Every structure is written in C-alpha cells, then in structure tokens.
Ligand SMILES: Nc1ncnc2c1ncn2[C@@H]1O[C@H](COP(=O)(O)OP(=O)(O)OP(=O)(O)O)[C@@H](O)[C@H]1O
C-alpha cells in the first residue's frame with residue numbers, strides 16, 4: 097500500500113503547510129483550544145490528585161480497605177484478664193491467618209524538647225500499623241518486624257516533632273527523653289509526614305516497648321483498640337465470626353464490638369462533585385473553543401475555494417481534499433493540545449494550586465497523572481476532527497470549474 | 503488511439519427562470535498524442551467550458567467524451583481525478599499559483615497527488631523542472647515577488663512536473679505583454695516538444711495560435727476548423743474569423 101502511505105504523508109505535509117501559511121488565523125483559534133485542553137486535563141489531574149489526597153487521609157485515619165476495628169472490654173479488668181483477652185485476639189489472628197493487625201492506643205506524654213518540656217501525642221501500635229495506614233515516611237523508616245525485641249525503645253516521630261528537635265540527622269541515632277515514661281530515652285528511627293495544618297508533635301511507639309516502660313499502676317487504664325486488615329470480600333464474614341468468638345473470651349459482663357472503620361473505601365467517591373463541576377466548566381470552555389475553531393476554519397475554507405479548485409485540477413481527489421482539510425484542524429488542535437497539557441502540568445504542579453487541591457493533605461506533590469495528559473490529547477484530537485468536519489465537507493463540495501473561473 | 507476525443511458534445515447549464523443556456527453545441531474534436539491544437543474565439547464563446555471538458559473537470563450534457571478510449575463520464579470520480587492528475591497539466595491565464603507558497607512548493611504541489619518515486623522525490627523533481635524553465639535561482643520566491651512572465655514560467659513548470667500527456671493552456675499569454683508572451687510560449691513549445699505532450703492552447707492572439715499544428719475556431723458554442731489561421735499568423739489586426747469553415751469539425755490529420 098505504497099500509494100496509501102504517500103496519500104497520508106502527502107495530506108499531512110499539505111496540512112502542515114497550510115497551518116504554517118495561515119499561522120496568524122490558526123494561532124488565534126489555537127489559543128482557545130489550548131486553554132480548554134489545559135482546563136480539562138488540569139481539572140482531571142486536580143481531581144485525581146484531590147481524590148488521592150482524600151484517600152490517603154482516609155486511609156491514615158481509618159485504615160485501608162477493609163479494616164476491621166475491634167473494641168474489647170473483658171469482665172475481668174485486671175491485668176490478667178486483659179492479657180487473656182489480648183491472647184484470645186492473637187488466637188483469632190492465627191486462626192484466620194490475619195498477618196496485618198495492630199493494637200492502637202492513643203495517649204500523650206511529656207517529652208523533653210531542647211528548650212522546654214512539652215506534651216506530645218503518643219500512639220502506641222504494633223509494627224504492621226504503618227503498612228495498614230499507609231504512613232508516609234519523610235526521613236528514616238517505619239518500625240521493622242524485629243524492633244520490639246530491641247532493648248532500647250524506638251520511636252517514629254512526626255515532622256513538627258522532628259523540627260522542634262532541630263531536624264537532627266537520623267544516622268546519628270538521635271534520642272528523645274520521654275518524661276511521661278519514667279524519663280526513658282527512645283531512639284528516633286523515622287519521621288513521618290503530616291497534614292500541613294497538623295502542627296502538634298506526636299510519635300509512634302511499639303506496644304512491646306510501651307508496656308515494658310509503663311508503670312503497672314498506670315497500665316491498669318483503658319484497653320487499646322484492635323485493628324485487622326482483611327480482604328474486603330471476607331470482611332463481613334470475619335466481622336461476624338470474630339465478634340462471636342471473642343464474645344466468649346471476654347466473659348458475661350465483657351463487651352466486644354467489631355466494625356469496619358475504613359470509611360475512605362466505604363463512602364462514595366468524595367471528589368465526584370468536584371470532578372463533575374470541573375468537567376462541566378472545562379466542557380463549556382472546550383465547546384466555545386471548538387466553535388471558534390469551526391468558525392475560523394469556515395472563514396479559512398471559503399477563502400481557499402480557489403486554491404482547492406487548483407489542487408483538484410492537478411489531481412487531488414475529493415477524498416484527499418477532505419482528509420487534508422480535516423488534518424489541518426487536527427494538526428492544529430493536537431499542537432494546541434500539547435501546549436494545553438504542558439500548561440496544565442505547570443499549573444497543577446505549582447505550589448499554590450497543589451496546596452489547594454490536596455487541602456494541605458499531601459505535602460509533596462504527586463506527579464501529574466498520565467491519564468489526565470492522555471485525556472487532554474484525545475480531547476484535542478477529537479475536537480480537531482469534529483471542527484475540521486464541517487470545513488472538510490464544504491471543501492469537498494467546491495465545484496472545481498467555478499473555483500478556477502476568474 | 504486518440505488521446506482525448508469529444509463526439510457531438512453539448513454542454514448546457516440550467517439558469518433559474520430562463521431557458522437552459524447552451525454553451526457548447528455539437529462539438530466534436532479529437533486530439534492525438536503530441537499534437538498541438540489552438541482554439542480561438544470571442545469572449546463568452548465557450549472556450550473555457552470546452553477546456554474544462556478536455557481536462558475532465560466537467561462532463562458533457564450529451565455526447566461522448568473519452569480519454570485514451572475510456573469513457574470519461576463512466577469513470578468513478580476518484581479515478582477521474584487520478585487520471586487527470588497523472589495525464590493533464592493546466593496553465594491558466596491568471597497563473598493561479600498558490601499564494602504564500604514558494605515557487606518550489608507550487609511546483610511540488612501536483613506531485614503530492616502522485617505515488618511512488620515521484621511522490622517521495624518530489625522536491626528534487628520540482629527543483630529540476632524549475633531549473634529547466636530558468637528559475638533555478640528563484641526556488642524560494644513567493645509568487646508576489648515574481649514578474650508576470652516568471653509566474654507563468656512557474657505555472658508551466660507546475661503543469662509539466664508530472665510529465666502529463668496533455669497540456670491545456672487557457673489564454674496563457676493573456677496577462678503578459680506581447681514580448682514576454684512570445685518568449686513564454688517559445689519556452690512552452692520547447693518543453694512540450696521535449697516531453698512529447700499534446701498541447702491545446704486557447705488564445706485571442708493569432709500569432710500564438712499560429713504556433714499550433716491545427717487551428718479551431720469556437721463561435722457561440724460551435725467548433726469549426728480555422729484553416730486560415732496559419733496564413734494570418736502575425737497579423738493581429740485581421741480577425742481569424744475570416745478563415746474558411748469546415749463542415750466537419752472532426753479534422754483528423
Ligand atoms: N455554470 C455556468 N452558469 C451559467 N452560465 C455559464 C456557466 N458557465 C459558463 N457560463 C456562460 O457560458 C458562456 C461561456 O463561458 P466560458 O467561460 O466557456 O467562455 P470563454 O469563451 O472562456 O470566455 P472568455 O474568453 O471571456 O474566458 C459565458 O457566457 C458564461 O457566462
């Protein structure tokens with residue numbers, strides 16, 4: 097099909113020449129298309145980023161799909177009773193082969209900072225917690241599986257905490273003195289990122305270390321929360337079973353409740369409305385851009401009737417004229433589309449906008465979603481083809497003998 | 503086999519609120535390969551209409567039109583366009599070069615509709631023929647910056663770049679002064695002879711008409727042989743219409 101290739105290459109060459117010659121007119125229409133494509137792909141990208149941010153926040157608060165959260169209060173509230181209840185939970189984990197599970201205990205403790213002693217948040221968890229909540233590390237790392245066997249307690253602190261300590265290099269094994277835990281010195285092994293509005297210093301500590309440091313009297317307080325990350329399709333069944341099995345373990349006066357807490361996955365896509373609105377606005381801009389493009393293309397094609405007649409008299413078939421005129425629009429809008437996508441990338445990646453769309457929830461900007469870029473280019477091509485359709489039909493209808501009469 | 507043949511061709515156009523207008527009336531004409539034919543006639547006599555038929559841009563209302571023995575009206579439109587593209591070259595009175603395109607781009611244009619080596623080697627082929635018409639040094643000149651004679655030479659190069667079998671020239675010297683017109687025609691004659699193409703020239707100028715092998719006159723849509731044209735060559739003051747008229751317009755030599 098050498099003839100076909102020559103035809104396609106020829107039509108593109110023709111279209112490119114045309115765009116080059118009418119660059120003034122074309123440029124005008126292209127600005128509209130570029131702006132529209134920028135708006136559309138920017139909207140898609142921003143919505144994707146916002147969605148990602150929302151999911152990240154939901155996950156870090158409620159756990160990933162599907163997370164079962166259990167509260168348990170045994171009848172026997174002594175240390176032994178609590179230990180038995182916890183053991184019953186461990187048995188359940190073994191039986192159902194749930195490897196991602198963590199106790200979670202929220203509290204706070206006084207900590208020595210360089211200039212003062214302050215109350216800092218403390219969340220006591222088991223090692224899998226980080227994975228279950230997608231805890232985002234900015235320095236060092238999350239707890240390793242063997243860490244609770246370490247003699248010296250280790251902690252993972254948040255960015256405000258780290259900054260209050262003067263951002264020490266983790267390679268130097270900096271420590272922090274926790275007054276609330278009998279002045280224990282804990283080694284900082286990691287720093288996790290927080291929302292920009294969350295400025296309270298807080299830290300994570302492993303349950304094992306916490307219990308060994310805790311004064312037994314203090315320890316008589318409340319029970320932790322128990323979290324399990326399970327396959328979503330088994331969540332309902334496991335929920336009922338675990339509830340039933342542990343009800344037996346806590347005794348008659350005890351209390352167990354197992355619930356799904358991963359509200360991020362449960363609720364409807366929180367960005368749907370945002371996305372619909374941005375798409376509608378982008379669509380309107382695109383429609384206006386496309387209309388102006390059609391308008392300019394129509395004016396152009398009318399001015400070119402003589403030229404089309406000349407080309408036809410030198411052997412251009414009507415199919416070829418149709419394709420070439422349509423390609424002019426497509427070549428032009430694809431170029432505009434590329435410009436629009438680049439603009440959208442620059443815009444979305446600009447600190448101000450990314451702060452806005454992520455609600456301050458993600459401090460490092462995720463890369464511009466490829467899907468948004470592809471979407472923008474596809475839209476540009478389709479708009480070019482549609483806008484080129486009407487002038488192409490007019491071009492084909494040109495009567496050669498009338499066009500070359502003078 | 504004739505290159506192109508019209509047999510009893512009538513061309514009428516419908517005009518709103520009036521009787522149909524007959525532009526060509528029973529025209530028969532045969533053009534053989536390599537032959538040079540001239541057609542003279544008053545303005546409005548139907549010369550351009552006849553040329554459009556010869557160039558397969560238009561179809562007869564009645565009568566037969568065939569190219570190399572194949573009926574032109576029977577061809578599918580796409581095939582007709584391709585047959586035209588590879589066999590016919592047009593030269594217009596107003597040059598009809600594409601504005602904003604260089605001389606080279608204008609001459610390359612017909613090759614965009616060719617295939618194979620001609621398509622892929624189009625720039626070189628176009629540059630060669632521009633060189634042949636003496637414009638090798640003006641390849642990137644825009645039509646507006648060229649003189650009338652130069653523009654018509656670009657148009658000649660464009661008409662010949664696909665080595666067509668038939669060149670149709672509609673008053674090729676109409677927009678040029680006498681001297682430039684003569685030199686352009688001399689060039690055209692030379693190239694047509696080199697390429698062994700047939701040339702049909704429409705002209706008002708008896709001196710231009712005299713360069714042809716056969717001479718016709720078109721009068722209100724009726725084509726007749728103009729025997730006297732050769733004798734009258736160079737005598738622009740004496741109307742060619744005085745020549746004797748043959749009854750049989752199909753004057754095959
Ligand atoms: N499509 C059309 N509709 C109406 N009238 C037409 C049409 N085409 C041609 N005519 C008329 O037919 C006649 C012949 O036209 P044509 O262009 O062939 O003349 P011509 O001999 O080339 O004239 P000139 O020397 O001025 O170029 C003219 O009167 C013209 O107005």
Ligand SMILES: [Mg+2]
Pocket residue numbers: 549550551672
């Ligand atoms: Mg005419």
